[in-house]
Amino acid sequence: MKKPNDIILRAxxxxxxxxxxxxAVYLFFAGHHNPGGGFIGGLAFAAALTLLFLTYDINSIRxxxxxxxxxxxxxxxxxxVLTGVGGIxxxxxxxxxxxxxxxxPIFGKxxxxxxxxxxxxxxxxxxxxxxxxxxxxxxxx
Amino acid sequence: xxxxxxxPIIVPLIIGLxxxxxxxxxxxxxxxxxxTLIATGVISGVxxxxxxxxxxxxxxxxxxxxxxxxSMVADMFSGLLLLTTSIVxxxxxxxxxxxxxxxxxxxxxxxxxxxxxxxxxxxxLTGDVFNxxxxxEVMLISSYALITLGGEKKQLRESIKYVLINLLASFxxxxxxxxxxxxxxxxxxxxxxxxxxxxGQSGIITAVAMMFLFVFSLKAALFLFFWLPGxxxxxxxxxxxxxxxxxTKVGIYAxxxxxxxxxxxxxxxxxxxxxxxxAISMLFGAIGAIAFNDIKKILTYNVIVGVGFILAGLxxxxxxxxxxxxxxxxxxxxxxxxxxxxGGVIIALVGxxxxxxxxxxxxxxxxxxxxFFVVALSISGIPPLSGFIGKVYITEGTFExxxxxxxxxxxxxxxxxxxxxxxxFMNSFWGETILSEDMEKSSTKGVMFPIVALVVLTIGxxxxxxxxxxxxxxxxxxxxxxxxxxxxxxxxxxx
Numbered sequence: 001m002k003k004p005n006d007i008i009l010r011a012x013x014x015x016x017x018x019x020x021x022x023x024a025v026y027l028f029f030a031g032h033h034n035p036g037g038g039f040i041g042g043l044a045f046a047a048a049l050t051l052l053f054l055t056y057d058i059n060s061i062r063x064x065x066x067x068x069x070x071x072x073x074x075x076x077x078x079x080x081v082l083t084g085v086g087g088i089x090x091x092x093x094x095x096x097x098x099x100x101x102x103x104x105p106i107f108g109k110x111x112x113x114x115x116x117x118x119x120x121x122x123x124x125x126x127x128x129x130x131x132x133x134x135x136x137x138x139x140x141x
Numbered sequence: 142x143x144x145x146x147x148x149p150i151i152v153p154l155i156i157g158l159x160x161x162x163x164x165x166x167x168x169x170x171x172x173x174x175x176x177t178l179i180a181t182g183v184i185s186g187v188x189x190x191x192x193x194x195x196x197x198x199x200x201x202x203x204x205x206x207x208x209x210x211x212s213m214v215a216d217m218f219s220g221l222l223l224l225t226t227s228i229v230x231x232x233x234x235x236x237x238x239x240x241x242x243x244x245x246x247x248x249x250x251x252x253x254x255x256x257x258x259x260x261x262x263x264x265x266l267t268g269d270v271f272n273x274x275x276x277x278e279v280m281l282i283s284s285y286a287l288i289t290l291g292g293e294k295k296q297l298r299e300s301i302k303y304v305l306i307n308l309l310a311s312f313x314x315x316x317x318x319x320x321x322x323x324x325x326x327x328x329x330x331x332x333x334x335x336x337x338x339x340x341g342q343s344g345i346i347t348a349v350a351m352m353f354l355f356v357f358s359l360k361a362a363l364f365l366f367f368w369l370p371g372x373x374x375x376x377x378x379x380x381x382x383x384x385x386x387x388x389t390k391v392g393i394y395a396x397x398x399x400x401x402x403x404x405x406x407x408x409x410x411x412x413x414x415x416x417x418x419x420a421i422s423m424l425f426g427a428i429g430a431i432a433f434n435d436i437k438k439i440l441t442y443n444v445i446v447g448v449g450f451i452l453a454g455l456x457x458x459x460x461x462x463x464x465x466x467x468x469x470x471x472x473x474x475x476x477x478x479x480x481x482x483x484g485g486v487i488i489a490l491v492g493x494x495x496x497x498x499x500x501x502x503x504x505x506x507x508x509x510x511x512x513f514f515v516v517a518l519s520i521s522g523i524p525p526l527s528g529f530i531g532k533v534y535i536t537e538g539t540f541e542x543x544x545x546x547x548x549x550x551x552x553x554x555x556x557x558x559x560x561x562x563x564x565x566f567m568n569s570f571w572g573e574t575i576l577s578e579d580m581e582k583s584s585t586k587g588v589m590f591p592i593v594a595l596v597v598l599t600i601g602x603x604x605x606x607x608x609x610x611x612x613x614x615x616x617x618x619x620x621x622x623x624x625x626x627x628x629x630x631x632x633x634x635x636x
Contacts, residue, residue: 071162071164073161074159078155078158081151093142
């Protein structure tokens with residue numbers, strides 16, 4: 001097979017992926033009080049991975065992400081549900097959330113909320129689902 | 142607050158997710174799916190006990206009080222359906238152990254089964270219209286996967302229709318929720334019920350109610366049943382049985398909930414339309430069941446007759462009618478599961494579903510034959526089996542409100558149903574034995590236990606109907622007096 005001449009795509013991707021991934025993480029943490037959150041952050045993360053798939057072949061990306069995205073989805077939903085169960089353990093309703101302010105080094109006064117744990121689950125589930133869909137379509141001939 | 146209310150939803154969900162992570166451990170899947178269904182059964186039993194002695198149980202998710210948060214509500218009606226779901230689901234699952242095949246097992250059969258149960262239980266427990274939509278979707282997406290799992294040509298052909306029709310229904314569901322929200326400004330069922338009763342059920346609210354009726358009828362196969370016979374005959378037996386037992390019942394449950402809790406102020410319009418649709422489904426279903434000479438087709442058309450009959454009880458909107466409907470609903474879940482399982486075993490034995498090619502099975506399989514006979518009597522409502530008590534109450538209800546035509550159609554179609562299942566019995570079990578045991582395509586080994594258990598259950602439900610009466614009565618009382626539901630959820634909150 002002829003090797004495609006995609007030097008520009010590769011050069012742009014290498015830079016763009018870093019920016020998109022950073023933005024995804026920013027969106028994820030912004031979501032607690034501003035637009036953003038696990039769903040959108042996860043989608044942006046999946047967009048970066050998709051760009052990598054387009055630029056490089058599936059096998060070399062697989063070598064760098066050596067896990068099954070279906071399992072990632074299940075783990076994500078599991079984390080989200082279990083944070084809900086956490087409320088039950090403290091004799092509160094399912095999906096109860098708590099937050100408080102802590103003085104952390106570097107960050108200063110920071111709000112830590114259990115809702116972030118739930119959001120991590122959502123983000124993993126979204127990344128996993130999006131990647132499973134894209135990889136299933138790409139394998140379809 | 143009672144966290145037990147959420148358990149029938151999250152227990153199967155969590156176990157299903159863990160199964161996805163440990164995909165190759167089939168034995169672990171089998172053991173834990175059985176344990177999960179036993180657990181949800183026990184939990185629903187405890188919930189029913191609590192409802193009986195402490196009234197309707199609620200849970201406001203995340204501590205956000207109704208009507209602002211999402212409420213989960215367990216009343217006796219949901220409790221009875223939850224318990225039946227767990228029991229029927231358990232036996233269909235055990236049937237699947239011996240019949241579904243390793244290929245499907247490795248492709249997430251058991252997790253999908255549990256996700257289906259998650260969606261069904263969620264639909265029974267939610268007290269929020271949008272949440273009901275979400276639970277419907279959880280159930281439907283699992284059912285899309287289950288109906289296509291295996292990828293046979295027939296499955297794919299039928300599942301395209303199934304997916305398309307359900308996508309359309311879900312879309313209309315969402316639109317109807319939006320209309321309802323724009324008219325009333327709330328989607329909490331109890332709050333909706335309160336507001337609709339305050340401002341009265343005006344023309345526009347009845348119009349929205351009709352839209353919901355259309356959506357749920359499409360899912361419950363009430364009148365709009367054209368998609369059902371094809372879809373339910375495509376998947377393997379265990380899946381077809383759980384579909385026939387549970388999926389249409391969720392649509393029926395939604396119709397009951399909406400038209401006893403929220404839209405019950407104009408029964409002369411809404412409930413009459415339900416009655417007419419029920420009558421047409423009974424007639425057309427029975428005609429279909431008589432006309433075909435194919436086991437699968439006869440059984441799927443019988444599902445439609447059952448749906449029509451249950452909703453005939455709602456159409457009367459009397460205590461008798463609803464009592465009959467609940468008895469018949471429970472009976473129908475059990476009986477549809479077992480008759481699909483037996484039908485599936487017969488088809489697996491002889492390798493065809495055409496009645497003309499089957500004959501004389503009673504020689505080689507006497508127990509199967511007689512169990513089919515019992516089920517056939519039960520499905521058409523012969524006393525003392527479980528179908529009888531429901532039919533009596535529903536017919537009494539229709540006569541009480543003067544819907545003689547509805548009661549008459551119900552009784553005539555019962556005879557037609559009896560004829561259609563007896564046709565299967567006589568054709569496949571009587572006559573000359575043309576198939577010796579070593580010529581059979583499969584054996585009944587390993588699949589008889591769930592069938593026997595469900596047959597015992599239908600006899601028990603018939604003879605022990607008296608013991609169930611307390612619970613059914615509480616369910617009917619809370620359906621007929623929505624104020625108890627509203628008070629339990631809103632806890633005195635008012636606009």
